[in-house]
Amino acid sequence: MAYDYEKSIRPGKLPHIWCPGCGHGIVMKGLIRAMDTCGLEKNNTAIVSGIGCASRLPGYMDFNTLHTAHGRAAAFATGIKMVKPEMTVICCGGDGDGTAIGGNHFIHACRRNIDMTYVIMNNYIYGMTGGQFSPCTPTGMKASTTPYGNPDPIFDISKLAIGAGATFVARTTSFHATQIDKLIAEGIKHKGMSVIEVLDDCPTSYGRRNKFRSVVDMMKRLKEVAVPVAAAAKMTDEQLEGKVLTGVLFKEERAEYTDQYAKLIARVQGA
Amino acid sequence: MAYDYEKSIRPGKLPHIWCPGCGHGIVMKGLIRAMDTCGLEKNNTAIVSGIGCASRLPGYMDFNTLHTAHGRAAAFATGIKMVKPEMTVICCGGDGDGTAIGGNHFIHACRRNIDMTYVIMNNYIYGMTGGQFSPCTPTGMKASTTPYGNPDPIFDISKLAIGAGATFVARTTSFHATQIDKLIAEGIKHKGMSVIEVLDDCPTSYGRRNKFRSVVDMMKRLKEVAVPVAAAAKMTDEQLEGKVLTGVLFKEERAEYTDQYAKLIARVQGA
Amino acid sequence: MSAKAEIEIIEEYCKGCSICVEFCPTKVLEMDAFVVKVANADACIACNQCELRCPDFAIKVHKL
Amino acid sequence: MSAKAEIEIIEEYCKGCSICVEFCPTKVLEMDAFVVKVANADACIACNQCELRCPDFAIKVHKL
Amino acid sequence: MAERYEIRFSGAGGQGLITAGIILAEAASIIEGRHAVQSQSYGPEARGGASKSEVIIGEDPIDYPKATIVDACLAMTQEAADKYAVGIKPGGLLLVDTDFVKNPPKGDYTIYDIPIMRTAKLEVGREIVANVIALGAMIALTDVVKRESGLQAVLAKVPEAFIELNKKAYNLGFEKVKELMAG
Amino acid sequence: MAERYEIRFSGAGGQGLITAGIILAEAASIIEGRHAVQSQSYGPEARGGASKSEVIIGEDPIDYPKATIVDACLAMTQEAADKYAVGIKPGGLLLVDTDFVKNPPKGDYTIYDIPIMRTAKLEVGREIVANVIALGAMIALTDVVKRESGLQAVLAKVPEAFIELNKKAYNLGFEKVKELMAG
Amino acid sequence: MAKKVALLQGNSACALGAIYAGCKFFGGYPITPSTEVAEVMSEELPKVGGKFIQMEDEIGAMASVIGASLAGSKSLTATSGPGVSLKQELIGYACIAEVPCVIINVMRGGPSTGMPTGPGQSDVMQARWGTHGDHAAIAVCPESCQEIFTETVRAFNLAEKYRMPVQVLYDEIVGHMRERIVFPEPGELEIIDRAAPTCSPEEYKPYDAKSDTDVPPLAVFGSEYRFHVTGLNKAADGFPTTKANLVAFEERRQIAKVECPEARADIESNEEYLTEDAEVVIFAYGSSARSARYAVNKMRAEGIKAGLFRPITIWPFPEKRVAELGKQVNSMVVVEMNLGQMIFEVERIVKNDCKLAGVFRVDGDPINPGEIMAKVKEVL
Amino acid sequence: MAKKVALLQGNSACALGAIYAGCKFFGGYPITPSTEVAEVMSEELPKVGGKFIQMEDEIGAMASVIGASLAGSKSLTATSGPGVSLKQELIGYACIAEVPCVIINVMRGGPSTGMPTGPGQSDVMQARWGTHGDHAAIAVCPESCQEIFTETVRAFNLAEKYRMPVQVLYDEIVGHMRERIVFPEPGELEIIDRAAPTCSPEEYKPYDAKSDTDVPPLAVFGSEYRFHVTGLNKAADGFPTTKANLVAFEERRQIAKVECPEARADIESNEEYLTEDAEVVIFAYGSSARSARYAVNKMRAEGIKAGLFRPITIWPFPEKRVAELGKQVNSMVVVEMNLGQMIFEVERIVKNDCKLAGVFRVDGDPINPGEIMAKVKEVL
Numbered sequence A, B: 001m002a003y004d005y006e007k008s009i010r011p012g013k014l015p016h017i018w019c020p021g022c023g024h025g026i027v028m029k030g031l032i033r034a035m036d037t038c039g040l041e042k043n044n045t046a047i048v049s050g051i052g053c054a055s056r057l058p059g060y061m062d063f064n065t066l067h068t069a070h071g072r073a074a075a076f077a078t079g080i081k082m083v084k085p086e087m088t089v090i091c092c093g094g095d096g097d098g099t100a101i102g103g104n105h106f107i108h109a110c111r112r113n114i115d116m117t118y119v120i121m122n123n124y125i126y127g128m129t130g131g132q133f134s135p136c137t138p139t140g141m142k143a144s145t146t147p148y149g150n151p152d153p154i155f156d157i158s159k160l161a162i163g164a165g166a167t168f169v170a171r172t173t174s175f176h177a178t179q180i181d182k183l184i185a186e187g188i189k190h191k192g193m194s195v196i197e198v199l200d201d202c203p204t205s206y207g208r209r210n211k212f213r214s215v216v217d218m219m220k221r222l223k224e225v226a227v228p229v230a231a232a233a234k235m236t237d238e239q240l241e242g243k244v245l246t247g248v249l250f251k252e253e254r255a256e257y258t259d260q261y262a263k264l265i266a267r268v269q270g271a
Numbered sequence C, D: 001m002s003a004k005a006e007i008e009i010i011e012e013y014c015k016g017c018s019i020c021v022e023f024c025p026t027k028v029l030e031m032d033a034f035v036v037k038v039a040n041a042d043a044c045i046a047c048n049q050c051e052l053r054c055p056d057f058a059i060k061v062h063k064l
Numbered sequence E, F: 001m002a003e004r005y006e007i008r009f010s011g012a013g014g015q016g017l018i019t020a021g022i023i024l025a026e027a028a029s030i031i032e033g034r035h036a037v038q039s040q041s042y043g044p045e046a047r048g049g050a051s052k053s054e055v056i057i058g059e060d061p062i063d064y065p066k067a068t069i070v071d072a073c074l075a076m077t078q079e080a081a082d083k084y085a086v087g088i089k090p091g092g093l094l095l096v097d098t099d100f101v102k103n104p105p106k107g108d109y110t111i112y113d114i115p116i117m118r119t120a121k122l123e124v125g126r127e128i129v130a131n132v133i134a135l136g137a138m139i140a141l142t143d144v145v146k147r148e149s150g151l152q153a154v155l156a157k158v159p160e161a162f163i164e165l166n167k168k169a170y171n172l173g174f175e176k177v178k179e180l181m182a183g
Numbered sequence G, H: 001m002a003k004k005v006a007l008l009q010g011n012s013a014c015a016l017g018a019i020y021a022g023c024k025f026f027g028g029y030p031i032t033p034s035t036e037v038a039e040v041m042s043e044e045l046p047k048v049g050g051k052f053i054q055m056e057d058e059i060g061a062m063a064s065v066i067g068a069s070l071a072g073s074k075s076l077t078a079t080s081g082p083g084v085s086l087k088q089e090l091i092g093y094a095c096i097a098e099v100p101c102v103i104i105n106v107m108r109g110g111p112s113t114g115m116p117t118g119p120g121q122s123d124v125m126q127a128r129w130g131t132h133g134d135h136a137a138i139a140v141c142p143e144s145c146q147e148i149f150t151e152t153v154r155a156f157n158l159a160e161k162y163r164m165p166v167q168v169l170y171d172e173i174v175g176h177m178r179e180r181i182v183f184p185e186p187g188e189l190e191i192i193d194r195a196a197p198t199c200s201p202e203e204y205k206p207y208d209a210k211s212d213t214d215v216p217p218l219a220v221f222g223s224e225y226r227f228h229v230t231g232l233n234k235a236a237d238g239f240p241t242t243k244a245n246l247v248a249f250e251e252r253r254q255i256a257k258v259e260c261p262e263a264r265a266d267i268e269s270n271e272e273y274l275t276e277d278a279e280v281v282i283f284a285y286g287s288s289a290r291s292a293r294y295a296v297n298k299m300r301a302e303g304i305k306a307g308l309f310r311p312i313t314i315w316p317f318p319e320k321r322v323a324e325l326g327k328q329v330n331s332m333v334v335v336e337m338n339l340g341q342m343i344f345e346v347e348r349i350v351k352n353d354c355k356l357a358g359v360f361r362v363d364g365d366p367i368n369p370g371e372i373m374a375k376v377k378e379v380l
């Protein structure tokens, strides 16, 4: 049987608004499979996003869904999780949303190690507003606000997340479709802040401007640049030039925030 | 002769507003010596801060000085540096200012690798507002908003800065007075984003609440926990438990932002 | 050669990105103006690549 | 034993934190209510610790 | 009251109809020195689906910048026709693409059709010029600017290498409509 | 017009004068069931330098919550005296610490002095109770609340172990002033 | 809250009022002179099983509060000037998404950093117009520690009832001074909880208004009523729309739910003191009203027929009553610790009906009764 | 800017106006419908040796603009609704620190995220009151692409002259539509640069006002005039103070410099169309005024004595002229793409002098001339 995505999607919400070939649809499918794998209960799960094309994802999902303001997903989600630690909280959104305007909430959620799973759909561009560069747009590339090539260096989102204290950090691409659900599922099961970066493609606002003939070309590039961590371990720096590591990049067990707070309450109320 | 601090200080501005024993005065002296070492010209140097006790520093300094809004120093400084790349730009401020509300501007300045020197005076507390915990207050400690002990994990500022892309990262403490100027001077000379974290003490808002008898006790603690990176290399994880590494933690040469932008302009104007 | 799966295409969802066409190892699919169509049903080996990769929930592989 | 330096204390700046007192290796300094004072001038070895550590710009070591 | 002529171009996002509107407005306001305002609709996300571009042309400055009742409308797809071929003035004009608009909405206006996309593909050999064909056609249909003004405006926008292609497209559109009206 | 009595405690930050004000307000409003408002000054950074705490006491609710003209003022340091021993009512009262306020500002009010800090250090043995001595003294001086109310309010605030110490301090302050006034 | 009576700082009274109202979540970021609200909440919340979190900034604090409210907790944040400015975008979010929450603004002096430890009343217009876009505002402005307690309770009630953010504004003077508080017994003050949906989960639409002034019930994340929330203009089902009629209906309803006559009457709360026969009325709110009452008493003693009109609810503005008073009196004197803000509203409402003057002050000192009396005598 | 004439989008006209005015720095963050301003600036600035930076968020953008201005560049940022809300704290900073800069607000629909691609005029009150604390505001509201160009130039002039942030508000309709622009020759439009200090560096005080409406000269970081800037209340020398008289002087001066009669006359700019003999005046601004002018023409043709009053400077509000018109006409009709904002100001000023009605719309569609005519006929 074909995979039953529909049972996780709100009736009547498809087709979604994303452009032909937009990678966000592929990530959404991976997320659905991951949530399925984890057996999440609809009523007991919240999906929270910011603003952007990627952030439109929750609207399609038949869960408690919250489409917040640009960049604020992690902070809204923190409020939900504090009040209802028993709920599974998933954040999702774009690279711009999560690392530009939302950078501060993102790093602080990592620091607290609050139990949520943050899926960043990194298409290295502000898709929704028509293709301005994001903190993840590779240096030198074209965007509507870098007509002469992007002068900015990029964030390595995973490095940033690890530096900020996230306890589960993984990366894959929209080409590696089956890895998406595996990593997200692992992130959901991990107790603490999990960050899963999925490199995907925005043919409309990035591809055209950067001379990709089609989204398939863009996906093939993702295939080429991805190197699984295990394989990378055996490669030279030269071989790794221009490559992106995929798989679980970091994992650590550390006290989770709402757990700690529950203990604090117990202590105060016990006293 | 005694060191001539006065020539860098605005006439009539001393005594400063900091409490007896506040570590910020020690850092300011180190900064003055460092600026001296680098032979900075007063008119050609800007010192930019946010809001907090630490952020009061620029007001005393006889340079171009800018006391901005809470958390925004790095962003204001970016504007100055873009317009006048020939100026030396120094940011300073507290742990709260730089890593709580100012976290986003901080990590993005690191990412861009814009040439400025950011001196974070980390007294692990919001001093000015009377001792609420900051993202750097050690877990379990008391602050006015953690009457039951702080449940939050801390940022390792250096790790965060490295994760975000800073190209010079160093740490010392207010006990290690002579190291302060050495590291800041090295940071100023480094082309790119330099972060120098100076652990110092707030006897008023942190010390009392956490049962330190005096600021001298607090300084002695700094002496005890500090381990120079070189020494740390030879220590076991167990020995390093509870210690803080000092010295230059990271250094890398990477294209500087305003340089890149100057090249872009040259390219456009040449064409 | 006989089809290993029946391919269902939900035309209202298909946006014609041609990802499924490109990644189908046996060239079962083809673009028809803006929408994909099954051009070579028998060649399907039920590998599921098309369903897996379609960003638009527009294709379903029903194994036979 | 004779002083290696003359210690200048700027009383209006001194806030009496006693850091200089504690870190002076030869116990030259002492607290006098809220302000530091030179209690044992001859012992000074001009090590500069007091000047270096005073957070308030209140002490100067003039080497003799 | 200033006299104003309102033209709407509609079709699918990506068909270049905003550009068509802009060129028409340039022909009127820059080349002919009259007044023109061009505007377009932005969907919720400014992408996908049907899109429209409106041009209002007049001898005096244009106050109200959006269409009131449209004098002439182009619809390149059925969806666009359904959505945007409304508010056409009694006695007005509607031009549709023969192949893509099978059911043009009926009303108190004259409907014309020419195979715009097909012409682009088969007669010019490049689908991308469909909007220039459409522009030529609309100018022929409405006479709102001179034939030469439209052409001049088109050519001012394209690189050397594409001049002939666009000239051909423009003229094809213009002539196909003139034929139709004559016939 | 509600009758109101205004008292100001001033001294160096850290001398506990805000607490003294709070205790007096509690004595009046909680223990005696009258009305009281306590407020304090915040410097630019809410720390360091001279500090003040004001209490206004009345039989009716207190409207204007800040001092208008002060009935009685305490100054524990010269800086505080210079800064805050102003706006004292003609015929009002000013109490200063004998050792620390060498030049109490002169005016149309009676000045008293007792060695508050010294008493704390030498007679009670703990400088920290200076504010309680001051409180006892001000209550003796002004009679604004009953002697017992003040004591009760003090004791309600301190842990068991410190009851005797504070009782002693309060009484010392109270009696030293009464003696002075009597003498 | 063991004692029935206590001498408390305004900020403590606020926190304890919130706890009384059933608040179970506080998300904040410290700022003078509001910080004590957070400090007391950090101590009290765990006792009642509530959650306190200090967020990374005021924006995060506001976001956490909205999230927490959607998860079912009555939620509070407290801040001052710069923090309120930072929260503006998300205050608008709470308006359009109709999420109940309470925002305390302990007003300090100056724009920007200004005078952090001085009092001010300069944020009252911001409370109405600070966020972009059309929206309604409810704001209350207590004048005493006791009233801070009761108005905080009322703010929660209004937030829950009208499903929106409610602001409590008071200045540094009341925030930091101490007065006797008499704690109401549990049950003594009315406590309103948001209306829960009564339909089946399948039928539930989070913005399904029965009329153009209706406040639809709000379900809770984690219950069986799953729903979607967005800051985009949306239809009754909570999903985005750009349909003109749906957008217009929602935009208008969200203002009308607060500004229709019934709601105004319910939300409005004024104190009138000796206004009945007054020839001059002083319009004052918050701690300035205390100075004004003092001045009124003094002037009455002098034989001047002065009265005080004190709006406790400042938004919506008490238009009807002010208009009536404008017709009654010879002059109105507006007293504010700012350079003239609410006086614009008074002017708008009283029109040419009476003389109008203002007493303004922004130097860090409270307004003195003497200044008020001088102005009254000048205009009378 | 090679051609003298071009068909340009409003947002492009804005960017090119800024370049004409001598702008050399843009700090921004993309947001619909203002993004094209940034896009054009990113292309144009390097050509003239200027700097474009896309910051991490709108707050950072505003901060960079203030920093850049202090370093001596005329500086610009452009944003829309949510971004404007986020900038509020730092707009206040620019006010109190008196740093010239220009903020473009391309207004879209709805509060919060609302309707990002629809037009609105709902931020006009926010432009006056959005930031906390007392402050003055200058805001202009052009109605056409040509006027966006010239008003952007004027905004820079006002910013430099009055040493403060100036906001340019226009809605999505004008921002995105294209019209012919005639480019002024260099020198054709007046360009004002900030006054530089004439005293010696030692004597220089950045806030050394000669009168209570004075705008002191602003030096530049990197010159020999070193100085200190803070967001705290400060004395003439720029250093913080809490001295009541100094604080009050500065707070009042910073409003008076904009609101004193001379400054008002200088800043004010209105268009009046057929108002001379008008019995009904339509008060409209921005793109709504275009609908209103269309309606006026239609009504004149019908014999109705209608006129249009269009404030181009919306803040400070044109009080004097509106008061005069209020006395002249029988009725005023305020037309706004919001639910009633400037009408409050009009009401405040015209008082009982004439009838007043509003035409409001917030559904994403522009106001139609027909709606205006219907309302005029209703009230006349």
Ligand SMILES: Cc1ncc(C[n+]2csc(CCOP(=O)(O)OP(=O)(O)O)c2C)c(N)n1
Residues within 6 Å of the ligand: A051, A052, A053, A054, A055, A069, A070, A093, A094, A095, A096, A097, A098, A121, A123, A125, A126, A127, A128, A129, A134, A202, H029, H030, H031, H032, H058, H082, H083, H086, H113
């Ligand atoms: C406060 C605020 N600033 C800016 C915007 C405009 N905006 C909307 S989405 C977006 C960027 C989206 O990029 P990303 O998060 O990478 O998502 P994508 O569209 O690429 O999936 C921006 C800048 C906004 N809505 N709110």
Ligand SMILES: Cc1ncc(C[n+]2csc(CCOP(=O)(O)OP(=O)(O)O)c2C)c(N)n1
Residues within 6 Å of the ligand: B051, B052, B053, B054, B055, B069, B070, B093, B094, B095, B096, B097, B098, B121, B123, B125, B126, B127, B128, B129, B134, B202, G029, G030, G031, G032, G058, G082, G083, G086, G113
């Ligand atoms: C927007 C804003 N939020 C909050 C504050 C209040 N505030 C002032 S300083 C400060 C914290 C200062 O802590 P830190 O930066 O560590 O400096 P320190 O005082 O410890 O030296 C806070 C929260 C403010 N001024 N502005």
Ligand code: SF4
Residues within 6 Å of the ligand: A017, A018, A019, A021, A022, A023, A024, A053, A054, A123, A127, A128, A201, A202, A203, A204, A205, A206, E047
């Ligand atoms: S603009 Fe880009 S990110 Fe947005 S829907 Fe289209 S392809 Fe996807």
Ligand code: SF4
Residues within 6 Å of the ligand: B017, B018, B019, B021, B022, B023, B024, B053, B054, B123, B127, B128, B201, B202, B203, B204, B205, B206, F047
């Ligand atoms: S409060 Fe702390 S940080 Fe601030 S001046 Fe005092 S000791 Fe220093």
Ligand code: SF4
Residues within 6 Å of the ligand: C005, C007, C023, C024, C025, C026, C027, C028, C029, C043, C044, C045, C046, C047, C048, C049, C050, C051, C061
């Ligand atoms: S299942 Fe595999 S073989 Fe069959 S159509 Fe899909 S991709 Fe092709």
Ligand code: SF4
Residues within 6 Å of the ligand: A021, C009, C013, C014, C015, C016, C017, C018, C019, C020, C021, C035, C036, C053, C054, C055, C056, C057, C058, C059
């Ligand atoms: S991948 Fe999906 S959307 Fe794309 S062409 Fe195939 S079926 Fe259509």
Ligand code: SF4
Residues within 6 Å of the ligand: D005, D007, D023, D024, D025, D026, D027, D028, D029, D043, D044, D045, D046, D047, D048, D049, D050, D051, D061
């Ligand atoms: S110089 Fe050294 S020895 Fe002399 S007083 Fe200072 S610390 Fe003591």
Ligand code: SF4
Residues within 6 Å of the ligand: B021, D009, D013, D014, D015, D016, D017, D018, D019, D020, D021, D035, D036, D053, D054, D055, D056, D057, D058, D059
């Ligand atoms: S260290 Fe400085 S401030 Fe402290 S006691 Fe010594 S001289 Fe005084």
Ligand SMILES: [Mg+2]
Residues within 6 Å of the ligand: A052, A094, A095, A096, A121, A122, A123, A124, A125, A126, A127, A134
């Ligand atoms: Mg993106």
Ligand SMILES: [Mg+2]
Residues within 6 Å of the ligand: B052, B094, B095, B096, B121, B122, B123, B124, B125, B126, B127, B134
């Ligand atoms: Mg600190």
